[in-house]
Amino acid sequence: xxxxxxxGVDMIKFGRFPDRSVPNIGAEAALMALDDAGxxxxxxxxxxxxxxxxxNAMVGQRILQEIGQTGMPVVNVANACATGATAxxxxxxxxxxxxxxxxxxxxxxxxxKGLLGGAGGGEGIPKEGLLGSGTMxxxxxxxxxxxxxxxxxxxxQFAKISVKNHHHSTMNPKAMYQIETPLDEVMNAExxxxxxxxxxxxxxxxxSAAAVLVSEKKARELGMSRAVKVRASAMASDPYTDRDLxxxxxxxxxxxxxxxxxxxxxxxxxxxxxxxxxxxxxxxEMLHYENLGLCKDGEAGRMIDEGHxxxxxxxxxxxxxxxxxxxxxxxxxxxxxxxxxxxxxRGEAGARQVEGAKIGMTHVIGLGTACxxxxxxKTN
Amino acid sequence: xxxxxxxxxxxxxxxxxxxxxxxxxxxxxxxGSIYLGERNVCSKCxxxxxxxxxxxxxxxxxxxxxxxxxxxxxxxxxxxxxxVDLDEGGTIKGNLINIDPDPDKIEFNMPVKITxxxxxxxxxxxxxxxxxxxxxxx
Numbered sequence: 001x002x003x004x005x006x007x008g009v010d011m012i013k014f015g016r017f018p019d020r021s022v023p024n025i026g027a028e029a030a031l032m033a034l035d036d037a038g039x040x041x042x043x044x045x046x047x048x049x050x051x052x053x054x055x056n057a058m059v060g061q062r063i064l065q066e067i068g069q070t071g072m073p074v075v076n077v078a079n080a081c082a083t084g085a086t087a088x089x090x091x092x093x094x095x096x097x098x099x100x101x102x103x104x105x106x107x108x109x110x111x112x113k114g115l116l117g118g119a120g121g122g123e124g125i126p127k128e129g130l131l132g133s134g135t136m137x138x139x140x141x142x143x144x145x146x147x148x149x150x151x152x153x154x155x156x157q158f159a160k161i162s163v164k165n166h167h168h169s170t171m172n173p174k175a176m177y178q179i180e181t182p183l184d185e186v187m188n189a190e191x192x193x194x195x196x197x198x199x200x201x202x203x204x205x206x207x208s209a210a211a212v213l214v215s216e217k218k219a220r221e222l223g224m225s226r227a228v229k230v231r232a233s234a235m236a237s238d239p240y241t242d243r244d245l246x247x248x249x250x251x252x253x254x255x256x257x258x259x260x261x262x263x264x265x266x267x268x269x270x271x272x273x274x275x276x277x278x279x280x281x282x283x284x285e286m287l288h289y290e291n292l293g294l295c296k297d298g299e300a301g302r303m304i305d306e307g308h309x310x311x312x313x314x315x316x317x318x319x320x321x322x323x324x325x326x327x328x329x330x331x332x333x334x335x336x337x338x339x340x341x342x343x344x345x346r347g348e349a350g351a352r353q354v355e356g357a358k359i360g361m362t363h364v365i366g367l368g369t370a371c372x373x374x375x376x377x378k379t380n
Numbered sequence: 381x382x383x384x385x386x387x388x389x390x391x392x393x394x395x396x397x398x399x400x401x402x403x404x405x406x407x408x409x410x411x412g413s414i415y416l417g418e419r420n421v422c423s424k425c426x427x428x429x430x431x432x433x434x435x436x437x438x439x440x441x442x443x444x445x446x447x448x449x450x451x452x453x454x455x456x457x458x459x460x461x462x463x464v465d466l467d468e469g470g471t472i473k474g475n476l477i478n479i480d481p482d483p484d485k486i487e488f489n490m491p492v493k494i495t496x497x498x499x500x501x502x503x504x505x506x507x508x509x510x511x512x513x514x515x516x517x518x
Binding site for chain 2: 115124125126127128129130131132133135137138139141142143145146148149155190191192193194195196240242243245246247
């Protein structure tokens with residue numbers, strides 16, 4: 001099977017674009033990724049398009065209607081917050097399978113403002129606030145409080161994650177926000193679901209990201225100088241766990257996917273130079289330090305206290321600003337984080353560059369549950 | 381209008397004609413896993429047609445929680461969204477009541493019991509009342 005390379009990758013600056021259509025937002029990133037690869041839409045053999053909000057509305061084809069209708073096969077995918085990573089992985093698989101040499105993956109989302117989720121629906125009466133809460137800040141607060149129960153993790157430690165990611169985003173011009181948020185400001189912000197304050201919740205934004213994936217043969221033909229090798233593409237759903245009927249389990253499936261990814265790449269967590277992981281809430285990021293093996297179980301609090309996950313630390317996490325500050329356009333997130341890691345591996349990340357980065361990891365979780373992990377490697 | 385009996389807030393809350401309300405589970409006879417709501421196949425051990433209907437325990441311990449300060453419009457806050465492990469197996473989620481919504485007052489693993497009551501005055505389109513379950517410190 002051919003190795004697969006990212007030849008072009010880009011994202012738009014995340015923001016709010018209520019006057020644009022979903023395909024129009026997606027088309028912009030698609031063109032940027034094509035330009036980055038030095039290729040045109042006529043060179044693409046297939047398109048894998050990730051979008052959640054209009055999952056039944058042929059977003060991929062509508063993107064091609066804006067940038068070039070070549071007749072190529074288009075697959076539209078939806079997989080909750082793992083949607084973008086799923087589109088990228090389908091593109092990767094099509095090259096692995098030997099079907100194509102050059103394919104395009106796009107992730108795009110247009111979001112409203114406000115809370116996502118909600119307990120129960122449909123029949124009878126609303127269950128929200130009656131049988132607990134299904135809002136996302138609450139669901140991830142409950143997951144974080146499991147860590148508190150087990151290891152004594154504090155509200156302040158969770159809040160520090162948000163301070164870090166907001167700090168990182170000040171160096172990322174494509175992030176929604178570039179604003180420092182000191183610890184007292186994070187902790188004193190409006191409490192949404194304890195222990196997640198408003199500044200510990202990801203930002204609902206519109207955005208898109210895209211990647212051109214190629215086979216090794218094609219990469220050699222085009223030139224390897226900025227190519228990034230895909231060392232692993234792993235995906236898992238939630239295996240049975242005792243509480244997952246009422247408590248979506250983001251841990252077990254991340255651990256499964258991480259194990260698979262490390263095995264595919266033939267490396268361990270100690271070889272990873274930077275990680276973009278799914279910080280939909282500050283409480284979630286804490287869990288994934290352990291789930292991804294960046295530290296031993298129970299040591300996540302120390303990772304943030306001792307600065308190991310900051311830019312300049314042992315393994316910087318979410319130097320893009322993460323979902324907390326860069327923003328979280330659901331379907332775009334899983335390709336935007338690949339853009340971030342590739343940018344570091346290419347040495348093009350400017351002020352936030354992780355020096356000497358050779359290997360990076362991306363991680364997303366879609367509740368329900370889908371986990372997607374990619375390991376990417378610098379080629380020269 | 382006649383005094384109609386309240387309806388159960390979820391399918392696994394049972395209200396017998398004569399007797400007290402209770403929560404119903406489905407237990408796999410092969411591996412003991414407990415599910416809320418009817419099913420025929422065990423998603424843990426994959427056994428088919430091995431489910432038995434059981435009454436869930438009325439007591440348990442607080443596994444995890446969050447205190448909700450912002451919910452959807454019209455929902456009273458703050459409240460405690462609680463995950464409870466039942467003493468004889470199974471985990472359910474609901475509101476923890478009769479305790480301050482304050483992390484200093486709430487202890488992990490604290491014993492709780494299930495109580496039943498009106499669903500906070502909520503009615504469906506036809507005006508039916510509902511019976512819900514809640515947790516309170518035991």
